[in-house]
Amino acid sequence: MVTKCRLARSNPEERRDHIIAVAAEAFADEGYGATSMSTIAARLGGSKATLYKYFxxxxxxxxxxMQQRCQRVLAPLRDMRSSDDEDLESLLAGFGARFLEKIYEAGALDVHRLIQSEGGRFPELAAAFFRAGPNNVLEELHATLERFANSGRIVCDDLHLTAGQFLGMIRGDRHLRFTAGVLPAPDQAEIERHAAHAARIFVRGLLPR
Known part of the structure; x- marks a missing residue:
């Protein structure tokens, strides 16, 4: 639970971060539709005028x-594009492991469940989520695959489709069961084994024949 703070006694950046943290809790607890700006202001212990000043x-x-939550997923993935590693399987295994570590976190699960439950009624939610997270992850992966395709080390007619399919392999059935509450989050060893296995199968399918 987010600790309450006196907004008037914090600097603007701290206030903004605190508002986002409190709003994230409200959206997760009550759902997007049932959460109003008044609800969030009440949780903050301040006025709606202060809230509207920031948002x-x-x-x-x-x-x-969404931007804050998704940034936590993206931050450890951004180094792949600039990496000079020539082993695509190793790169993808590392990328996959870091991606899985982040999407199994509690905050990521809250986001996933919120989008699944309310995205149909509020399309702007899904649009905001994809702008902040999945689209950027695809871009990072696409750029890396493009580097290997341009050098002839892999053969790929549709890099965007291929990037999306790799992310699907990484999440797999295990993540579906986790989000449904059927299985707990995997430990680090299982995450690394899953990512390495997916990378090995994936890369072998892209090698020139």
Missing amino acids: PSKELLFEAV
């Missing part, structure tokens, strides 16, 4: 929540 609408506040 003029609930939609913009939700997008800020």
Whole structure:
């Protein structure tokens, strides 16, 4: 649970971060539709005027929540594009392990369940989520695959489709069962084994014949 703080006694950046943290809790606890700016202001212990000063609408506040949450997933993945590692299987295994570590975190699970439960009724939620997270992950992966395709080390007619399929392999049935509450999050050893196995199968399918 987010610790309450006196917004008036914190600096603007701290206030903004605290608002986002409190809003994330509210959205996860009550759902997007049932959460109003008044609800969030009440949780903050301040006025709606202060809240609207930072976020003029609930939609913009939700997008800020998505950006912050998704940034935690993206941060450890950004070094793959600039890596000079020539072993694609090793690169993808490392990428996959870091990706899995992040999507199995509690905050990522909250986001996933919120999008699944309310994305149909509120398309702007799904749009904000994909802008902040999945689209950027695909871009990082696409750039790496493109480097190997341009050098002739892999053969791929549709890099965007291929990047999406690798992410699907990484998440797999295990993540589906986790989000449904059937299985617990895997430990680090299982994450690394899963990522290495997916990378090995995936790369072998892209090698020139």
